[in-house]
Amino acid sequence: MERLAFSTLPCEGWSMDEMIALAHTCGFSGIELREGAMWGITTEMTANERTSTLQKFEQADISITNIGSGVCFTGNAGDTEQFNSFVKIIQLANDLKAGGVRIFLGYFNNRRDSSVPAIPYPQLVAQIKKACDYAADYGVQVWIETHNEFATGRLLRKLLDDVDRPNCAVIYDIIHPLEEAELPSDTIALLGSQCVHVHIKDGIPFDDPMELSWKYTKVAEGEVPIASIIDQLEQAGYNGYYSLEWESTWRTELQVAGMEPTVIFPAYVEFMREIFHTRMK
Incomplete structure (x- = not known):
């Protein structure tokens, strides 16, 4: 099984050498780079820094699966600033030979009893088309994560069809469609071949019915x-x-002893290898 990766999200303050070393030790063949100063990958990197980083990964034979950006489009006025950030991240992805850049859509609302602004759908579609067209010039895909108002395959299917860009694809974060009561079989069927990356995590529903999200577990x-x-x-x-x-x-529920990446990552690899070993029987 050579298709295991991890997001560097929990690796704040680590050096790239430390992240690559952990990948080797645990048996990962890919790393998903979160963009931001605290994760060592930023759009402010010089050309030499980008070249040096890419060389580290190539020498280690570790793939950069994608750049995990925090860009979030809503179809509203804030998209101008978000697109300016997106442009820089696409250029970074091109320099690091990452195939995709993760983006979000909508609003990060975790409760049913709080409201968020309406999303002007035609404007959002136009914004995604613009982003995809820009990224295409750099040979980079735009990966929309199953999240927020577009957490389900049923809503993303229409969006993908309306955007109609060959470099528009999806990261299937497996917990978020479940939070919206969509069966995995439906999500997978609806996303089809445009599902190009998968985020693995686990959790249980909160006791509070007003919570939209689940409580995360190992x-x-x-x-x-x-x-x-x-x-x-x-x-x-x-x-x-x-x-x-x-x-x-x-996630505060993960900020306790025994939840550190050095503990969780090797356990994840062992768990996934057992799944694939069982499938091969």
Whole structure:
């Protein structure tokens, strides 16, 4: 199994050498680089810094699966500033030979009893088209994550069809469609071949029914049917990475002893290898 990756999200303050060393030690073949100063990858990097970073990965034989940007389009006025950031990140992705840049859509609302602005759908579609056209000139794909108002395959399917750009694809974050009560079989069928990257995580619903999101757990300790999802993806012809997105940076339930990347990452690799070993029997 050579398609395991991790997001550098929980690796704040680490050097790139430390991230690559952990990947080697654990058995990862890809790394998903979170963009930002605290993760060592920024749009302010000089040409020499970009070249040096790429050489580190090539020498280590570790793929840069994508750049995990924080860019979020809503179809509203703030998209101008977001697009300016997006432009710089696309250039960074090109320099680092990353195939895709992750973006979000909509608003980060975790509660049913709080409201967010309406999304002007035609404007959002136009904004994504503009982003895809810019990225295409650099040979980079735009990867929309299943998140926020577009967490489900049923909503993303229409959006992808309306955007109609060959370099527009999806990161299937496996927990978010479940939070919206969409079955994995439906998500996978609806996304089809435009599902190019998968975020693995686990969790359970909060006791509070007003919570939109689930409470995160260690992988294999929650209610996300990870093995079944992987089996369905493989049967559907998925050939991308399975990337652990360990959100200890944001999630207080993961900010406890025993949840450090040095503990969680090797356990994840062992868990995933067992799933694939079982599938081969």
